[in-house]
Amino acid sequence: MTDTTSFYELTVNGSHREVRDSWIGESLLYVLRERLGLMGSKGACEQGECGSCTVLLDGDAVCSCLVLSASAVGSNIVTVEGLAPNGEPSDVQRAFVDHGAVQCGFCTPGLIVAVHHLLEHNPDPSMIEVKEALSGNICRCTGYGRIFAAVETVVAVRKGAGS
Amino acid sequence: MKNATPTTTRSKGRDILGTSALRPDGVAKTQGNFAFSSDFQAENMLWGATLRSPHPHARIVSIDPTEAWKIAGVEAIIFADDVPGKPTYGLISSDQPVFARDVVRYMGEPIAAVAADHPETCRRAIAAIKVVYEELPVLSDMDVAIDPATPPIHSDGNVFRHQRIVSGNPDVVGDVVVEGTYDIGMQDQAFLGLEAALAYPDPGGAGVELVVATQWLHEDRKQIADCLALAPDKVRLVLGGVGGAFGAREDISLQVHTCLLALRTGRPVKVQYSREESFFGHVHRHPGRIHLRHHADRSGKLVKIEGWMKLDGGAYASTSAAVLINGITHLQGPYACENALLDAWATRTNNPPCGAMRGFGVVQACFAHEGQMDRLAEALGMSPVEIRLVNAMKTGDKLFTGQIVDSVAPVARCIRETAAIPLPPEPVRQTGSLELPGGSGRTSDPAHIRRGVGWGVSIKNLMYSEGFDDSAEAKCTLADGVATLKFATAEVGQGFVVLAQQIARTVLGVDTVILDTIDTQIGSAGSTSASRQTWMSGGAVDGACRLVRERLFEHVAHIHNLDPLQLAIEGTEIVDTLGPLRVTVAEASAGLRVEQTFVHRHRPTEELDENGQGNCHVAFAFVAHRAVVDVDTDLGLVKVVQIATAQDVGQVLNPLALLGQIEGGIAQGLGLAVMEEIVVNDGIVRNPSFTDYLLPTALDAPDVVAIPIEEYEPLAPLGAKGVGEPPCISVTPAIVAAIRNATGRDIMRTPVRPQDICLPA
Numbered sequence: 001m002t003d004t005t006s007f008y009e010l011t012v013n014g015s016h017r018e019v020r021d022s023w024i025g026e027s028l029l030y031v032l033r034e035r036l037g038l039m040g041s042k043g044a045c046e047q048g049e050c051g052s053c054t055v056l057l058d059g060d061a062v063c064s065c066l067v068l069s070a071s072a073v074g075s076n077i078v079t080v081e082g083l084a085p086n087g088e089p090s091d092v093q094r095a096f097v098d099h100g101a102v103q104c105g106f107c108t109p110g111l112i113v114a115v116h117h118l119l120e121h122n123p124d125p126s127m128i129e130v131k132e133a134l135s136g137n138i139c140r141c142t143g144y145g146r147i148f149a150a151v152e153t154v155v156a157v158r159k160g161a162g163s
Numbered sequence: 164m165k166n167a168t169p170t171t172t173r174s175k176g177r178d179i180l181g182t183s184a185l186r187p188d189g190v191a192k193t194q195g196n197f198a199f200s201s202d203f204q205a206e207n208m209l210w211g212a213t214l215r216s217p218h219p220h221a222r223i224v225s226i227d228p229t230e231a232w233k234i235a236g237v238e239a240i241i242f243a244d245d246v247p248g249k250p251t252y253g254l255i256s257s258d259q260p261v262f263a264r265d266v267v268r269y270m271g272e273p274i275a276a277v278a279a280d281h282p283e284t285c286r287r288a289i290a291a292i293k294v295v296y297e298e299l300p301v302l303s304d305m306d307v308a309i310d311p312a313t314p315p316i317h318s319d320g321n322v323f324r325h326q327r328i329v330s331g332n333p334d335v336v337g338d339v340v341v342e343g344t345y346d347i348g349m350q351d352q353a354f355l356g357l358e359a360a361l362a363y364p365d366p367g368g369a370g371v372e373l374v375v376a377t378q379w380l381h382e383d384r385k386q387i388a389d390c391l392a393l394a395p396d397k398v399r400l401v402l403g404g405v406g407g408a409f410g411a412r413e414d415i416s417l418q419v420h421t422c423l424l425a426l427r428t429g430r431p432v433k434v435q436y437s438r439e440e441s442f443f444g445h446v447h448r449h450p451g452r453i454h455l456r457h458h459a460d461r462s463g464k465l466v467k468i469e470g471w472m473k474l475d476g477g478a479y480a481s482t483s484a485a486v487l488i489n490g491i492t493h494l495q496g497p498y499a500c501e502n503a504l505l506d507a508w509a510t511r512t513n514n515p516p517c518g519a520m521r522g523f524g525v526v527q528a529c530f531a532h533e534g535q536m537d538r539l540a541e542a543l544g545m546s547p548v549e550i551r552l553v554n555a556m557k558t559g560d561k562l563f564t565g566q567i568v569d570s571v572a573p574v575a576r577c578i579r580e581t582a583a584i585p586l587p588p589e590p591v592r593q594t595g596s597l598e599l600p601g602g603s604g605r606t607s608d609p610a611h612i613r614r615g616v617g618w619g620v621s622i623k624n625l626m627y628s629e630g631f632d633d634s635a636e637a638k639c640t641l642a643d644g645v646a647t648l649k650f651a652t653a654e655v656g657q658g659f660v661v662l663a664q665q666i667a668r669t670v671l672g673v674d675t676v677i678l679d680t681i682d683t684q685i686g687s688a689g690s691t692s693a694s695r696q697t698w699m700s701g702g703a704v705d706g707a708c709r710l711v712r713e714r715l716f717e718h719v720a721h722i723h724n725l726d727p728l729q730l731a732i733e734g735t736e737i738v739d740t741l742g743p744l745r746v747t748v749a750e751a752s753a754g755l756r757v758e759q760t761f762v763h764r765h766r767p768t769e770e771l772d773e774n775g776q777g778n779c780h781v782a783f784a785f786v787a788h789r790a791v792v793d794v795d796t797d798l799g800l801v802k803v804v805q806i807a808t809a810q811d812v813g814q815v816l817n818p819l820a821l822l823g824q825i826e827g828g829i830a831q832g833l834g835l836a837v838m839e840e841i842v843v844n845d846g847i848v849r850n851p852s853f854t855d856y857l858l859p860t861a862l863d864a865p866d867v868v869a870i871p872i873e874e875y876e877p878l879a880p881l882g883a884k885g886v887g888e889p890p891c892i893s894v895t896p897a898i899v900a901a902i903r904n905a906t907g908r909d910i911m912r913t914p915v916r917p918q919d920i921c922l923p924a
Contacts, residue, residue: 023281023283025283030282033202034204037204038195039195039198039202040194040195040196041195042199042201042355042356042406043201043357044355044356044357044406044438044853045438045852045853046437046438047438047852047853047854049852049853049854050355050853052355079195080193080194080195081194081195081196084194089190089193089194092193093190093193093194094190094193096189096193097185097186097189097190097193098185099819100183100819100820100822100823102186102188102189102192102193103407103656103657103658103823103827104354104355104356104405104406104407104408104655104656105188105189105192105193105197105199105404105406105656106199106354106355106356106406106407107355108192108193109192109193109194109195112193128596128597128598130861131597131861131862131864132597132603132861132862134860134861135602135603135860135861135862136860137860137861138355138853138858138860139355139861140353140354140355140407140409140827140830140831140858141355141407141656141823141827142823142826142827142830143823143826143827143828143829143830143831143859143864143867144826144830144861144864145822145826145864145867146819146822146823146826147861148861148864
């Protein structure tokens with residue numbers, strides 16, 4: 001690529017990351033994966049329909065395939081790798097494994113980010129609120145039943161811990 | 164990035180067979196650390212992309228890559244003439260060109276591939292290649308394809324296969340006769356993890372290594388090696404993490420193109436499809452039309468089934484011939500009936516190629532036979548449950564192919580246990596509720612919603628049919644109390660990795676089971692399809708572990724001067740069943756290394772004769788579904804409220820994984836019932852995206868109440884039947900029957916669209 005490239009910095013999972021020689025048309029998903037080596041965010045539709053690439057952008061859950069990378073300069077980006085940075089799975093990640101919410105796993109990182117985001121803003125969601133919040137994340141393997149079970153468990157455990 | 168060797172994840176107790184052991188790759192998948200095939204990168208790597216035909220049928224007049232070569236960063240452009248070996252490939256018959264040379268036969272057929280420094284460079288180069296086409300008449304209709312007067316669009320002809328079944332007394336007439344014509348739309352597997360592969364060329368182009376997401380490494384290797392003109396051992400395949408498959412990865416897609424680009428450039432090349440390209444890059448579920456006439460006596464017992472089935476295989480053969488046989492032999496459904504007169508055709512057209520998808524021909528057959536059972540019930544004044552119980556197949560019954568069903572066949576039990584599941588209460592419906600039909604559109608008037616209940620019951624063959632020599636190989640190594648398993652079984656999400664560990668723990672009494680890389684450095688495991696890996700690769704792992712256990716017992720018996728036959732595994736110990744000896748497997752295997760390989764084969768099957776007679780299938784599984792739907796009759800929108808199911812599974816090996824297969828299959832069957840269809844007009848695909856091809860979301864998921872019918876299957880190595888396909892088969896007709904029940908409309912096609920409910924023909 002010889003046409004317009006650029007240099008900028010992104011703040012990802014609390015770190016400043018330099019992006020060099022990037023074509024200005026690259027999506028945030030592409031830059032996270034191919035330039036910063038953060039392979040946790042997945043591309044599965046590249047038009048914001050499936051949620052596999054969900055990241056937090058200044059606290060909002062967004063499809064990183066729809067965000068122009070250079071437009072994310074100055075924003076705080078959190079990817080699935082940043083949710084439990086010490087290597088130990090978060091309660092949401094643990095519950096997904098324990099309840100069979102993971103099969104092929106391609107949708108899983110996006111769902112994990114979406115569930116963290118949901119519970120941050122609504123610690124005690126009703127089942128219909130869970131379904132609505134996750135309806136932007138397509139899973140083709142599980143039929144969603146075990147995902148709902150995982151979320152219910154996290155909600156119950158967090159409530160128990162807080163009371 | 165490389166997948167770390169998965170090791171044991173302990174839940175409670177020992178994760179042996181029968182427990183809900185957790186998958187070893189689960190945590191990595193939640194953390195984003197699991198390497199899917201799209202996650203692999205290499206030093207000095209190029210990107211590849213494919214030029215595809217915009218026309219469903221055209222002659223290629225000329226191809227001019229001059230402008231593409233002028234783009235900086237382009238390293239290779241390859242065409243049909245650059246394929247050094249066999250110019251075509253295919254699973255059953257090798258009729259599909261690696262690249263089209265003179266003619267394109269479907270929209271999206273590959274013509275050229277490009278390697279360049281950046282995906283955007285690839286995109287521009289593809290766009291800059293000038294292809295001049297002369298459009299040809301499009302053959303898009305199955306009846307036209309079957310007509311011998313139609314000029315062939317391929318030298319192999321326009322019919323992939325015709326099969327007839329003539330059974331018993333085809334002249335017998337029933338007291339009651341019902342008939343119907345059923346249409347099934349083209350469904351996409353829509354796995355989430357798009358096609359992706361990374362090829363590493365050997366120095367001097369002597370060979371190639373391909374990291375790829377596939378269902379069948381060895382079959383891929385055979386086809387790739389033929390096209391590359393390399394010996395099979397010069398083509399090494401490694402399974403990249405597979406983001407779902409459902410049949411769509413049984414055929415070659417980007418494998419040959421990726422290897423060719425790597426060999427041409429001498430650099431690693433990665434190819435990764437977009438969602439739109441994926442719709443063109445893999446085969447789909449066959450759309451079809453089925454006409455059936457069912458004869459029954461006054462008690463409702465089936466007397467004869469007659470009719471025809473047409474499946475559109477699209478431009479190339481793929482597995483159409485096998486799908487057709489599965490389809491016609493399952494038109495009987497899970498019901499006893501020995502008289503039949505049936506014809507079936509799989510056609511070649513200029514529509515997208517169709518092949519394997521979960522259910523493999525049986526989904527189409529089931530939609531038709533279940534519609535017929537409801538018509539029969541109505542004609543006889545019986546309930547949907549009664550008519551099915553009257554005819555329920557049982558072990559020992561003869562199929563209309565002449566084959567005796569010697570599998571466990573608890574059809575009546577599946578129906579009864581499903582019927583005993585309580586129906587959901589009808590709620591007080593609130594305007595604007597997300598749980599109404601139409602969901603977040605909030606369009607439904609609660610006063611106009613009608614509830615309906617419908618039934619579907621199915622039979623599904625397990626494993627490959629018609630004399631295919633099917634085998635699976637596995638190797639087990641025991642050293643210092645740790646077992647290592649090696650196999651080429653494609654883990655596509657179904658959870659074979661955890662099942663393999665459970666088997667080894669159970670047989671050998673070890674807790675730590677390491678899984679070696681899944682690649683072609685061992686014999687074939689066959690395909691992860693046809694509900695066959697629990698039986699086949701499970702049988703292979705079990706066999707290898709048992710051989711290792713024999714050696715271990717011999718070792719222990721020798722030391723303690725015992726007969727090895729009196730030793731047994733109890734938990735993690737070896738015990739003398741006739742004496743006091745008790746030693747842990749870890750101690751007994753200290754300093755020892757035992758390695759054994761086992762190949763599992765199922766019993767042989769036969770091809771069908773010209774009358775469709777023969778023992779063509781290995782074994783069968785059964786399932787019942789009952790659907791409850793709410794229908795907005797103003798807008799033609801459907802909410803599937805509940806699916807109740809009881810499934811014949813043999814021995815339950817992992818309850819949690821089983822439930823995952825059941826719920827996931829139901830969601831796919833729901834998709835085919837109410838939303839999923841690749842719309843094709845005159846060979847043009849109209850909706851190749853997730854915006855336009857609709858998939859069930861969390862809000863579409865029904866409540867699922869599932870009961871496993873656990874009866875040990877003596878034919879199966881672990882007593883367990885395959886469980887992957889049955890969940891998605893009869894749920895579709897159950898949902899459509901429920902819509903008929905709610906609306907009173909004779910809906911004869913799936914998926915059911917709003918106009919089918921509101922604007923009936």
